Amino acid sequence: MHANAASPDFDEAAFRAEVREFVRAELDPATRHKVENGIYLDKADYVGWQKALRRKGWFGAAWPRAAGGRDWSVRQEHAFLQESAIHAAPMLIPYGVNMVGPVLYTFGTEAQRRAHLGGILDSDVWWCQGYSEPNAGSDLASLKTRAVRDGDHYVVDGTKMWTTEAHWADMMHCLVRTDASGRKQKGISFLLIDMRTPGITVEPIVTIDGVHHTNQTFFDNVRVPAANLVGEEGEGWKIAKFLLSRERTFIADTGNKIRMLRQIRATLAQAAPALEPLQRALQAERLARIGADLGALLALERDYLDEWMAGRDDGIGASVLKVRGTEVLQAMTEFWRDAQGAYGACYDAALRASGEGLGSALPWVRASAASYNYLYGRCWSIFGGTNEIQRNIIAAQLLRG
Numbered sequence: 080m081h082a083n084a085a086s087p088d089f090d091e092a093a094f095r096a097e098v099r100e101f102v103r104a105e106l107d108p109a110t111r112h113k114v115e116n117g118i119y120l121d122k123a124d125y126v127g128w129q130k131a132l133r134r135k136g137w138f139g140a141a142w143p144r145a146a147g148g149r150d151w152s153v154r155q156e157h158a159f160l161q162e163s164a165i166h167a168a169p170m171l172i173p174y175g176v177n178m179v180g181p182v183l184y185t186f187g188t189e190a191q192r193r194a195h196l197g198g199i200l201d202s203d204v205w206w207c208q209g210y211s212e213p214n215a216g217s218d219l220a221s222l223k224t225r226a227v228r229d230g231d232h233y234v235v236d237g238t239k240m241w242t243t244e245a246h247w248a249d250m251m252h253c254l255v256r257t258d259a260s261g262r263k264q265k266g267i268s269f270l271l272i273d274m275r276t277p278g279i280t281v282e283p284i285v286t287i288d289g290v291h292h293t294n295q296t297f298f299d300n301v302r303v304p305a306a307n308l309v310g311e312e313g314e315g316w317k318i319a320k321f322l323l324s325r326e327r328t329f330i331a332d333t334g335n336k337i338r339m340l341r342q343i344r345a346t347l348a349q350a351a352p353a354l355e356p357l358q359r360a361l362q363a364e365r366l367a368r369i370g371a372d373l374g375a376l377l378a379l380e381r382d383y384l385d386e387w388m389a390g391r392d393d394g395i396g397a398s399v400l401k402v403r404g405t406e407v408l409q410a411m412t413e414f415w416r417d418a419q420g421a422y423g424a425c426y427d428a429a430l431r432a433s434g435e436g437l438g439s440a441l442p443w444v445r446a447s448a449a450s451y452n453y454l455y456g457r458c459w460s461i462f463g464g465t466n467e468i469q470r471n472i473i474a475a476q477l478l479r480g
């Protein structure tokens with residue numbers, strides 16, 4: 080997926096400076112304001128930024144050149160993601176560029192590549208991920224959504240759970256059961272489904288932050304062309320595993336944490352004169368601990384990238400980063416909310432859409448934006464494979480020796 084060796088002439092410091100300058104010049108100020116102030120981003124914010132990156136040649140740049148990318152090494156991709164997040168660029172939506180795109184250039188037919196890779200690279204087609212089901216999350220291989228072959232179509236029936244931004248999506252990459260007779264991993268297939276096909280219903284799920292990010296998606300007699308099967312029928316589990324390893328790679332999301340820590344420090348420094356000396360000391364101690372944990376996370380991430388670049392990925396590094404990254408995020412957002420004092424109990428989801436946030440002079444509006452980060456931060460230890468499952472993976476690998 081990535082060129083393993085860094086190009087010998089890759090100058091990381093110079094590249095990071097170029098990224099900073101690009102973000103400063105090209106990121107829509109309205110989008111930057113939202114990211115910096117904890118305001119809800121809409122589809123246009125993400126698409127606008129991704130299109131700007133594409134014009135620069137920096138979207139899908141880790142893809143091979145033959146697929147339309149630039150063969151970036153994992154180190155270059157990491158430098159880009161971290162640096163742009165520090166400077167308040169929105170996250171890149173992964174379902175197309177990081178998930179189904181690599182699946183298609185690795186396992187897809189020539190016709191599938193021609194049909195879909197361009198739309199992903201240009202951000203003209205929004206993809207969602209249809210993996211989890213009501214009784215198949217951690218135990219994903221138990222999934223039951225059925226696809227039965229009928230001539231040159233599959234007929235799909237069932238339901239997918241937690242399909243993030245399915246309400247914005249044009250296409251879904253979906254795991255379906257094509258055979259229920261053998262080992263459960265055996266009868267799974269990977270289908271591309273046009274979200275406008277009759278028989279698909281998308282029902283909103285509003286999460287604890289009061290925002291509609293995710294959905295339950297229902298399939299009732301949905302006819303999907305057999306040409307949309309990726310790989311062989313029954314090969315879906317292999318493809319799913321390939322894709323999931325990709326999902327966790329950059330989940331430590333250190334750029335956003337660096338930005339957030341700076342923001343917390345600045346906010347506390349402003350509020351410090353009004354605090355009792357003991358309060359100030361206690362806050363400083365907690366902040367120092369979070370800063371040290373973030374420093375350790377950055378070191379872990381750096382080691383992981385070095386190992387990967389050297390071709391020595393031990394299979395658990397991404398799981399370790401996922402667990403520690405989400406723990407640091409949750410400690411940070413909890414502290415930020417606590418630091419709002421009594422106002423920390425305030426949360427109004429409508430304020431996030433109204434454009435008021437952390438920058439507001441009103442303490443309850445600021446507190447509400449901090450609480451959003453706290454509330455939404457809870458889900459990071461669930462998606463991408465829960466932290467308990469990551470610990471199982473780490474333990475199994477280490478105990479095996």
Ligand SMILES: Cc1cc2nc3c(=O)[nH]c(=O)nc-3n(C[C@H](O)[C@H](O)[C@H](O)COP(=O)(O)OP(=O)(O)OC[C@H]3O[C@@H](n4cnc5c(N)ncnc54)[C@H](O)[C@@H]3O)c2cc1C
Nearest residue numbers: 208209210211216217241242243458461462463464465467
């Ligand atoms: C906000 C959000 C967005 C999401 N977006 C998507 C999406 O776009 N597409 C998609 O397909 N999925 C998505 N997911 C689903 C996500 O991948 C699953 O929620 C996750 O894998 C856990 O599955 P589950 O919810 O069924 O919980 P379960 O698997 O039922 O787990 C419940 C609890 O039991 C624990 N547990 C389960 N098995 C074990 C075990 N063997 N050992 C120890 N502990 C265990 C878990 O850690 C968890 O704490 C999203 C989830 C959330 C919360």
